[in-house]
Amino acid sequence: MPADLAVIGLGHHGLPLAQAATAAGIDTIGYDTDPHAVAELAAGRSPVDGSLTVPEIRRMLSGGFRPTANPAELGRVRTAVLCAPTPLGPDHALDLGAVTDAARALAARLRPHTTVLLESPVPPGTTEGLLRDLLEEGSGLRAGRDFHLAYSPGRLDPGSRTHGFAGTPKVIGGLTPACTEAAAAFYGRLTDKVVRARGPREAETVKLLETNFRHVNIALVNEMAVLCHELGVDLWDVIRCAETKPFGFQAFRPGPGVGGHGVPVDTVGAHRPLRLVELAGQVNERMPQYVVQRAATLLNEHGKSARGARVLLLGITYKPDLPDRQGSPADEIARRLMDLGAAVSYHDPHVPDWRVRELPVPRADSLYEAAAHADLTVLLQHHRTYDLQGLAVKAQLLLDTRGATPTGTAHRL
Structure with a gap:
């Protein structure tokens, strides 16, 4: 037909x-x-x-x-x-x-x-x-x-x-x-x-530019997140203020890594590499490691070791309110936490089953109960169904990698 x-x-x-x-x-x-x-x-x-x-x-x-x-x-x-x-x-x-x-x-x-x-x-x-x-x-x-x-x-x-x-x-x-x-x-x-x-x-290069633009700017705010944490500066407040500028600035926000289907391309065939894109890729690829480092430090500051700690990961998809896990940093973060000896579990309303290294990761049925039981809860993706105010009250220790929790209720990236 x-x-x-x-x-x-x-x-x-x-x-x-x-x-x-x-x-x-x-x-x-x-x-x-x-x-x-x-x-x-x-x-x-x-x-x-x-x-x-x-x-x-x-x-x-x-x-x-x-x-x-x-x-x-x-x-x-x-x-x-x-x-x-x-x-x-x-x-x-x-x-x-x-x-x-x-x-x-x-x-x-x-x-x-x-x-x-x-x-x-x-x-x-x-x-x-x-x-x-x-x-x-x-x-x-x-x-x-x-x-x-x-x-x-x-x-x-x-x-x-x-x-x-x-x-x-x-x-x-x-x-x-x-x-x-x-x-x-x-x-x-x-x-x-x-x-x-x-x-x-020209049309093909439009896609190249648009994708690389996103990754380079995310890399910039990811580096700023690391710097601001070291300086004791609230980056989320900095971004809130900066985005009031009506020209010359577009707000991007840091996160635990960059997922999605639009992958950055730092080399095109036999042509010379795009050095800035290459560097941005290196910065973004380091973010899962940085999240795990922050998690281990937080646990240590509260008298606990990463070895044997119960760590709950919230939101393992690459984008909020979707089940797509393409390129999500959650897998690498889970692997690194497991390497430190942590007992990892997860909660995601869009993902009923998750395997890391071919092994099933325990899925929490009750979000608040799991957060209260975990030594550390890490928000990786902010799904619309998450009540972050209530979560902050229930969790023993909460690391927010998305800057989504109310100010002062959690440790932010």
């Missing part, structure tokens, strides 16, 4: 795109190579990363969305959007293996006049280089002549109630002006504003 759109890759990025398209009345299929994930979606169940809820998935299905693991379906669409994951490889470069596989699956079935869009984070030059070559070789068609090809960086804020798909401008860069306009025509049905970049390389 023909469709207007195929979203290739049904992860944290592809699914919300398919949701927006289905809601806009676009006949959409979702292709993924994982038959189990496809079956779960087809049955109306939410993905493990919590990118969409069960009611949202069911509304998509009732609106005509069709998840499939059959690549033959890709040969009957007008527009195809590649949303394959590109994690960091061991060389700290983006791994394009999934993008390559997706491109080959599409190329074998690509028809003339199709619009092909790439949204995965990729090094600049990928769209008009690797992707174009794969599509042309596999289809016998020419990009820019027989089919349209463009890049548009993904800009979703998972779980956000204020930054939805329609209200977030889409940047697009086509191989040719006609490619750009074909992409604009498609995205114009989903978003209120389309921004045309000069070409695919």
